[in-house]
Amino acid sequence: MRIRTAGVVTVLALALAASGCSGGGDDPETPTSAAPAGGKLVIWGDDKRAAALKPFAEKFGQENGVTVEVQAISKDQQTTFVTASQQGSGPDVMVGAHDWIGNLVQNGAIDPVQLTAEQLQSLAPNAVKAVTFNGQVYGVPYATENLALIRNTKLAPTAPATIEDLVAQAKKLKADKKASEILCLQVGQNGDAYHAYPLFSSAGGYLFGTTAGGDYDKNDLGIAKPESIAAFKKIQALGEKGAGALKRSITVENSIATFTAGKCAYLVSGPWAITDAKKAKIAYDISPVPGFAGGKPAQPFLGVQSFYVAAKGKNKALAQEFVTNYVTTPELAVALYQAEPRPPVLTAAYDQVKGTDPDLAKFVDAGKNAVPLPAIPEMATVWDPFGKAESAVIAGADPKTALTAAAKTISGQIKP
Amino acid sequence: MTALLERETVPAEAPEPSGRGGLAGPLVKIALLGLVAGLAVWAAFPLIAERAWPGLAVLLVATAGLFYLYAGPRHIPAKYLIPGTLFLIVFQLFPVAYTAATAFTNFSDGHRGDKQEAVVAIQTASVTRVPGSTEYALTVATTGDPATGALTFLVTDPASKVVSAGTPDGLTALPAGDVTVNAAGRVTAAAGYTLLNGGQASARSREITDLAVPTPGGAIRSQGLSRAYEGKAGRAYDAGCDCIRDTTSGKTWTADGEVGAFVAADGERLAQGWRVGVGLANFTRLVSDSAVSGPFARTLVWNLIFALASTGGTFVLGLGCALALHSPRVRGRALYRTLLVLPYAMPSFAMLLVWRDMFNTDFGLINNLFGLDVDWFGGAASARIAVILVQLWLGYPYMFLVATGALQAIPPELSEASRIDGASPWQSLRRVTLPLLLVALTPLLISSFAFNFNNFNAIYLTTDGAPFPADNPANGATDLLITYTYRLAFGGSGAQYGFAAAVSIFIFVIVAVISTVSFRRTRRQEEVYS
Numbered sequence: 001m002r003i004r005t006a007g008v009v010t011v012l013a014l015a016l017a018a019s020g021c022s023g024g025g026d027d028p029e030t031p032t033s034a035a036p037a038g039g040k041l042v043i044w045g046d047d048k049r050a051a052a053l054k055p056f057a058e059k060f061g062q063e064n065g066v067t068v069e070v071q072a073i074s075k076d077q078q079t080t081f082v083t084a085s086q087q088g089s090g091p092d093v094m095v096g097a098h099d100w101i102g103n104l105v106q107n108g109a110i111d112p113v114q115l116t117a118e119q120l121q122s123l124a125p126n127a128v129k130a131v132t133f134n135g136q137v138y139g140v141p142y143a144t145e146n147l148a149l150i151r152n153t154k155l156a157p158t159a160p161a162t163i164e165d166l167v168a169q170a171k172k173l174k175a176d177k178k179a180s181e182i183l184c185l186q187v188g189q190n191g192d193a194y195h196a197y198p199l200f201s202s203a204g205g206y207l208f209g210t211t212a213g214g215d216y217d218k219n220d221l222g223i224a225k226p227e228s229i230a231a232f233k234k235i236q237a238l239g240e241k242g243a244g245a246l247k248r249s250i251t252v253e254n255s256i257a258t259f260t261a262g263k264c265a266y267l268v269s270g271p272w273a274i275t276d277a278k279k280a281k282i283a284y285d286i287s288p289v290p291g292f293a294g295g296k297p298a299q300p301f302l303g304v305q306s307f308y309v310a311a312k313g314k315n316k317a318l319a320q321e322f323v324t325n326y327v328t329t330p331e332l333a334v335a336l337y338q339a340e341p342r343p344p345v346l347t348a349a350y351d352q353v354k355g356t357d358p359d360l361a362k363f364v365d366a367g368k369n370a371v372p373l374p375a376i377p378e379m380a381t382v383w384d385p386f387g388k389a390e391s392a393v394i395a396g397a398d399p400k401t402a403l404t405a406a407a408k409t410i411s412g413q414i415k416p
Numbered sequence: 417m418t419a420l421l422e423r424e425t426v427p428a429e430a431p432e433p434s435g436r437g438g439l440a441g442p443l444v445k446i447a448l449l450g451l452v453a454g455l456a457v458w459a460a461f462p463l464i465a466e467r468a469w470p471g472l473a474v475l476l477v478a479t480a481g482l483f484y485l486y487a488g489p490r491h492i493p494a495k496y497l498i499p500g501t502l503f504l505i506v507f508q509l510f511p512v513a514y515t516a517a518t519a520f521t522n523f524s525d526g527h528r529g530d531k532q533e534a535v536v537a538i539q540t541a542s543v544t545r546v547p548g549s550t551e552y553a554l555t556v557a558t559t560g561d562p563a564t565g566a567l568t569f570l571v572t573d574p575a576s577k578v579v580s581a582g583t584p585d586g587l588t589a590l591p592a593g594d595v596t597v598n599a600a601g602r603v604t605a606a607a608g609y610t611l612l613n614g615g616q617a618s619a620r621s622r623e624i625t626d627l628a629v630p631t632p633g634g635a636i637r638s639q640g641l642s643r644a645y646e647g648k649a650g651r652a653y654d655a656g657c658d659c660i661r662d663t664t665s666g667k668t669w670t671a672d673g674e675v676g677a678f679v680a681a682d683g684e685r686l687a688q689g690w691r692v693g694v695g696l697a698n699f700t701r702l703v704s705d706s707a708v709s710g711p712f713a714r715t716l717v718w719n720l721i722f723a724l725a726s727t728g729g730t731f732v733l734g735l736g737c738a739l740a741l742h743s744p745r746v747r748g749r750a751l752y753r754t755l756l757v758l759p760y761a762m763p764s765f766a767m768l769l770v771w772r773d774m775f776n777t778d779f780g781l782i783n784n785l786f787g788l789d790v791d792w793f794g795g796a797a798s799a800r801i802a803v804i805l806v807q808l809w810l811g812y813p814y815m816f817l818v819a820t821g822a823l824q825a826i827p828p829e830l831s832e833a834s835r836i837d838g839a840s841p842w843q844s845l846r847r848v849t850l851p852l853l854l855v856a857l858t859p860l861l862i863s864s865f866a867f868n869f870n871n872f873n874a875i876y877l878t879t880d881g882a883p884f885p886a887d888n889p890a891n892g893a894t895d896l897l898i899t900y901t902y903r904l905a906f907g908g909s910g911a912q913y914g915f916a917a918a919v920s921i922f923i924f925v926i927v928a929v930i931s932t933v934s935f936r937r938t939r940r941q942e943e944v945y946s
Contacts (some may be wrong), residue, residue, distance in 0.1 A: 039619050064614030064641075079911065086528045103910055106526040106687035108537025112544075114639045114647070116551045136544065189793045189882040248794065249778035258779070311537065316625045318618040321640030377525065377687065377910060384907050388889035395794060397886035405887045412707055415526075415685060 040067045041318045044081060045095035047072045049305075052339030053095070056332045060322055066315075078103065085109045085312045092313035093322055098130045098304040101138045102377040110308040111316070112136040113324050122328065127345040130304040130372035135213060139306030140327050143342040145270050147198060147300035148366030149289045152282055155179060155265035159287035163199065163298075166266055166290055167243050173265055181264035182245040186255040187394055189248055191387030195268060196235070198298035201371075202291030205231030207382055208374055218378040218414055223386065224407035232389070232399035234292055239394035246394045271342045271363055286362035288369070302370035304345065343367075381413040445486060452482050478502070519917035522694045525910025527676050531690040535653045538660055538678070538688050542650035546633045549646035550574070553601035554638055556624055557581075557609040562616045567627055568609060571636060571644050572601040579603055582629030582636050582644075602642060617641050660686060698918035708904060711891035716926075718800070719896045723869040726807040727861055733808060734815025735853075739845070742823045753820070760813030768877040771806045775878075793882045796893035803878055803894050807868070814864075822856045823849070858938040865934070866927050875899045897923055 043050075043057055050072035061068035071091065073080050078100045084090035086107070094110070104110045115137055120128055127141040149166075151159065155173055160166035170182040186195050197207075205228035209220030222228055238245040250258065259267035260280035267273060268289055277284050291298035307323045309316060326332070333349030343360045344350045354360050373379070385406035392402045456479040463472045485491055485498060553572040558565035569582035570590075579595045580587045594607040603611065617624060618641070628635035634648030654661050659670040660678045669678035669686050677689035703709055737756055741749050759767070774781040775792040783790060793799045826849060834844040868874075875881060876899050881892030891900055901923070905916035 039615070039621065041618070064618065066615055066618050082525070082528070102687075103525055105537075105541060106689075106910075107528050108533055108541075108688050111540055114545055114643075114645045116643070134541070136541065190880055190884070247778065248791075249776050249780075251773075251776070253773060254776070254779055311540065315618055315621040317621040317638060317641055318614075320625075320638070321642060324640050325642055380910055384903065385889040388884045389886075391882075392884065392886040392889075395791075402886040402889075406889050409707065409888075409890050 042091040043070045043093040044091040048339050082107050092315045092319035094308045099373040099375045101133045101375040111311045124345045127304045139308045141304045141306045141345040143305045145303045145342050146367035146370045148286045150267045152265045153285050160290050162293040163290045164293045183266045184255040184259045184264040185268040186252045188251040191391035193383050193386040196390045198289040198300045202295045202298035203231030203234040216374045216376050224403045232393050236393045241396040288366040297369045299369045301373045378414050381410045385409040515917045521914045523914040524912040527689045527691050534688045534690040543647045546646045552644040554644040555603040556612045556617045570603040574601050698915045725804045726868040727865045729808045730811035730815045733812040735819045737816045738819035757813045772878045793879050799894050862934045870898045872898045
């Protein structure tokens, strides 16, 4: 009796499981049989990009007789991509920032792409330079971004020529109670190297020297060099104990909001701030970030969004076809621009949209002097210590002490 | 987590018909076992596809074991123990073992895969276009079946429109009469060849990427499905010397199995390395590297203070509220209790960020409300006070809840009896209620301590370790061991999983020692009061 119960239970349980399997199994089978035999191309991007890519990916799939899947990765795209690639569950095409390249290459996660001379000429030269690493082009760039000075034209009708000019104007506004802050440039408790870099470069500092081939040289760390210390002295003069233009209380969260609330006339930010400014109905204009009087021009970092061919993708030939021959068409570049308004790299697409969006040309103009974000993996060691040195100096610490400590921390982490 | 799952699972399996009884028991059993079988089948297909035979064997044994155990009426104790044990293995033991194993490797960015993968990555990355070479239009074709036949690249020289057939044996020009070429230069028909369409070609993607047609200057490779280029590998692996050789300069990088990288004579390393065992190196780095060990003692002391203050502070505050609301004379107790629990109901992630902004010097609510000008996160003492205040606010509702529960479990006769014996309310609380409460709450206090000891979010989302002294950007005044070592392991040159694993084992040891000692003391205390 007992044995019979056990047997009945087992058989029924298996039957139930089997019925469940056949029921669920139908769904994945149907698309496979309907889809062409060609296999699948998987593309990963962030949420906005993935949505914009979808129609074009589908069109590409139809033209080539393959299924194309666009998946949105909301967070930690780079780490997710590297880890998934290593496990063999990564995509065929990845969309991301160009300063990932060094890390992606050392992990063997992406392959170089070979563009024709004609294709290279159709792209903005500084963007091509940004995706070139160790003499190889690793991605197909499609949009750039860089910092600019955004000013409230009601408070500040003319663009300041120098940072001193800006401080003088803003102090006047502050004295007249028209604004409560001099400059909205995010610093935060632990500093922000990306936003500090234009002033740092204008004052003569540098992060890495360059090799003969034009790449950044990890063995030439400029942070504790005398010119960088001199640059931080100039930044300190703008800090909390000086002009009060740079403050740790202005953070990534409140800098744009403070500007759109009309509490400061000047904001140093990128294209992503424009949406908020428009929403707040602020009358604004965009100009290059001003440098120090008598100093070098202020150079913001240039960030470039690119398409990469995953080295461990299952369908590399198709991925290369998509990235090198399809992404370089203006229609796709315009659609990506509409998903998020940043200047397209493809000259034809840029010409097409700049007429309707005057901000684009201004951002491109502000980025004329921009230097590509260093893509070498060693750059990852710089951000944090450099930011902390910036924050300490703005609070009043000795620039030499802070930069020497930062350089020591950075060089301790750079592999030979 | 495991405990929770265990509790949920066991009763579900519990209705044990033992031969007679109702129909509900066997039905539930059949449904659950069916679910198990379904899950097993679902998990088996990917394992088979990946040829992961050990994994498949484990799956089969586990499923068969579960069926054997639950289909029959015997092995009652095992029926209760097995689900919990399985979850314990999957969610606790396996991660612990994996972490421990990782701690002895150099697993990090640049050292993720094996040596073969590193060699492939180095060679692929070194292929460059031969300067001045032709950019060909490509059509993939075959002389046999589109799905299996040997592949041929039909490449068109864009200038002369001459079509050549490329195979692993080399390039041969095809007579112009045999092929039709479209405006873009791609072959649309060729005598003796079957052209692959996009779908057919992408199904053989790997073969297409791997095909290299040798030429005098290098090799013709595909770039996508419609273009080909003549490229030359700048670096090649030489098995004879176990090294990578630069084909133009002749420089060599020899494999170093100890660091998992190709290293040149001048010390230069190639970026693409591989994963190797490094023995105790990650642990010795904890002790020997002055950047790591230097601020260690100071961080540990603050970490202990933080955990004690967070746990003790929330306990005192929570217990105080619970005692106040325990008295039946308080009106609207339900309302008060609901209000007190509110901070607990809000997501702590968001609340930590809100608190961080409230402590902002110029725009923060706290300074604005009280007319202060305190640079909260700028000074060591104020930053520490601030993070503990935040912890108090976040943590006391939990203590209030458990203390309320424990208070209600103490029979009111006890305090009544002590009152009749002439004890003051304070004495009654001190001598009767509190000892009984502590017996129930001490294990919770210890686990709360262990949690706060590693309370990563509380620091990472508020101060992120600030303030940092000007001469040390790696270790800040509010850094806990976990945030400090997180910065060391992940903030610098990419992710260093091996080192991070070593650190977490180290922190685990500290927490384990503290907890064991506390539990010992609790047991003695329980013996006294029970």
